Amino acid sequence: MKIGIIGGTGDIGKGLALRLSDKHEIILGSREASKACEVAEETISTLGGRSCKSLCRGVSNEEAVRDADIVVISVMFQHVAPTLAGINPKYLENKIVISPVNPMGKKDGYFFFNPPTEGSAALAIKKMLPESAKIVTGFNNIAAHKWTLLDEELDYTVAVCGDDADAKKAVMKLVSEVSKLHAVDAGPLAVAGIVESLTPLVLNIAMNNGMKDVGVHFS
Ligand SMILES: NC(=O)c1ccc[n+]([C@@H]2O[C@H](COP(=O)([O-])OP(=O)(O)OC[C@H]3O[C@@H](n4cnc5c(N)ncnc54)[C@H](OP(=O)(O)O)[C@@H]3O)[C@@H](O)[C@H]2O)c1
Incomplete structure (x- = not known):
């Protein structure tokens, strides 16, 4: 599978590349292709040092x-709206789009959920995509730092919301290929705000x- 990551040079992008590029082709995107190439090379080098192959490019x-x-x-x-505005929408047609995006604010030292008027980032992003794109939430509640600790298992539950059953199934399968991640069907996109707010x-x-790298584990 070819997995393209918008903003792939960031914390989550780097982590996904480290954990998935031995099984899938990871295509890291950036506003500056050269920056994405550097991250791809780092990923290949890190995994190479552990005798693992890595199919990753920037x-x-x-x-x-x-x-x-x-x-x-x-x-x-x-940054989602301006970034998507710079991408030809035809490239998003019929594609599965995973949103780990959590709209948050920080006030008086505490984080709070700060959703757009649609109720969640996922619902707002859906409006920015072609109608045929299938948006699904995924990886919202795992700290990016944890993704990079390759000697540690990711023993978390990943709540997947979406309106397209096949897309949801495909994302749940992808999630389950990573370490000890356990994907669960968390309902339609209408309830994505609950996942983001966690x-x-x-x-x-x-x-x-x-505590460090607190995550969600439903069992
Ligand atoms: N960090 C976490 O622990 C965590 C956990 C769960 C979910 N998430 C969610 O995952 C998403 C990514 O988080 P992250 O921590 O990986 O983000 P990040 O590291 O802060 O940023 C990701 C990438 O966004 C691009 N970017 C920065 N400023 C931009 C701008 N003004 N316009 C367009 N692109 C810009 C940069 O890529 P280029 O400079 O290469 O273009 C950057 O590498 C967020 O929506 C977050 O809510 C994060």
Whole structure:
């Protein structure tokens, strides 16, 4: 599978590349293709040092979308609209789009959920995509730092919301290929805000209790 990551040079993009590029072709996108190439080379070198192959390359955000079967939107919510506006929408047609995007704010030292009027980032992003694109939430509640600790298992639940059953199934399969991640069907896109709102909760819990990389595990 070809997975294109918009904003692939960021914390989540780097982590996804490290954890997935031994099984899938990871196409890291950036506003500056050279920056994405550097991150791709770092990924290949890190995995090579562990005797693992890595199929990873860096390109522009638009090329990452164009060449992908599945697209991950890995930029902060406020950057999503301007970034998508710079990408030819035909490249997004019929594609599965994963949103790990959590719209959050910080006030008086605490994180809070700060959704757009649509109720969630996922619902707002859906409006920015061609109608045929299939948006699904994924990877919202796992700290980016944890993705890079390759000696540690990712033992978390990933709540997947979406309106297209096949897209949801494909994303749940992809999630389940990573470490000990356990994908669960969390309902339609209409309830994506619940998943997104868990992230400020876990960040506040981590901060208040001196914990690191707090995550969600439903069992
Ligand atoms: N970090 C976490 O622990 C975490 C956990 C779960 C979910 N998430 C979600 O995952 C998404 C990505 O998070 P992240 O921490 O990886 O983000 P990030 O590292 O802050 O940024 C990702 C990339 O966004 C691009 N970017 C920065 N400013 C931009 C701008 N003004 N316009 C367009 N692109 C810009 C940069 O890529 P280029 O400079 O190469 O273009 C950057 O590498 C967010 O929506 C976040 O809510 C994050």
